[in-house]
Amino acid sequence: MKFSFFLLAIFLSFQIVISHAQPRGIHISWNGTGKKATATAMAVTWLNDNTDNGVVKYGTRAENLDQTVAAVEAFSSGVKTYVSKATIQNLKPATYYFYKAGSDKNGWSAVYKFKTAPAEGDKSKIFIGLWSDTQNNGGNLNFEQTDTIVKQxxxxxYNFTIHTGDIVENGSVAKSWNGYFNTGQLVNANTPLMSVPGNHDVVNDTTSxxxxRPFPIFFELMNLPGNQLNYSYNYGNAHFIAINSGYAQGAEKVGKVLFAENSEEYKWLETDLKNARQDKNINWIIMYSHYPLFAFGVSHIQTWQNHIQPLVDKYKVDLYIAGHRHVYERHKAIKGAQIFEQADMHVYNKPQGTVYVNNGSSGGSLQGAGGWDMPDMLFTPRQKIYTYSEMTIEGNTIEYKVFDKQGTPVDYFKLIKD
Ligand SMILES: [Fe+2]
Incomplete structure (x- = not known):
């Protein structure tokens, strides 16, 4: 009897070693800038409990991962584990690739699959998943609500997902990041995660x-373009701009709201928008940040709006997606102080302004449904619900669909342009 317990103990400890040694928290993203970054490269990031000197093996057939790229490994003091980052380059556009990460020494991940973006300007359909505010608070302490969203x-x-921040409740806590990346792996290992930090992911001490700026863990674990805060990328005929809204709420009180006119980040954004609008291959410009420009209640930060909206208007950004408020909100098209009415609440037909959507409820404590009496509100659920969204860009139309965590439709809209 004692002997069988002994064997069982050995077996269990062996299982624990094996399960911990394998790469975990695997996520892919694009980390390159420039025109072809999404069509010809992919970054793979994973966590290891032991030093690994791991690689990514990849190929166009799952049974023949005949190419190898070495990872750069660094110890993350934030999560107290090793983080490996590998960038696969010289890929073919619009092509499926299979890969696994790890090493013979510590074990291999399962085989995952991704697809590269089409060539620049290609007008093929783009299919994007959207989530936000997966932070582990309230009823989501172990990402149980987020897990349901991830399964949906x-x-x-999707070609990639956009995550509009507050990825975790406290960006300095290792357990939160481990939890998010373990829960999210089901999606993030196959689908590039293009995220921005939210106020919970950044340092909130106004004197710091x-x-x-995000806690160091964010930089250790993410693998995004440029400075990982404000970046842009093209996918087919669409240009995406992700910007860090910091802690706009607290910053407003001390006069430090980001993107003040002529700040470094403002100049970067203006140049990026200008270039995108002059690019004949680009039909759509879509921006996203954690803090919204238009939102109900305290989530509406006037200075943040004052800083960003003039550029959004000047360069005719088609769609602005945000998070922060833990509810879905969709606003009428807006330009300056003008709010444009529309005949069909589900169709923005060649709007003269920008469409604003807030997608903030993929896990964090739900907030009240309010704001129906705002002059620019077009739709917000009347109940508190968890949501995720998906967006299809094809030709001159964007179709946007919103679902609750069971996958039941909540809202949809079409945005049609000339
Ligand atoms: Fe937030």
């Missing part, structure tokens, strides 16, 4: 030198 997202094959 995993039923589709790194106020409004």
């Amino acid at each position: 997202l995993s039923k589709n094959t 030198k790194i106020f409004q």
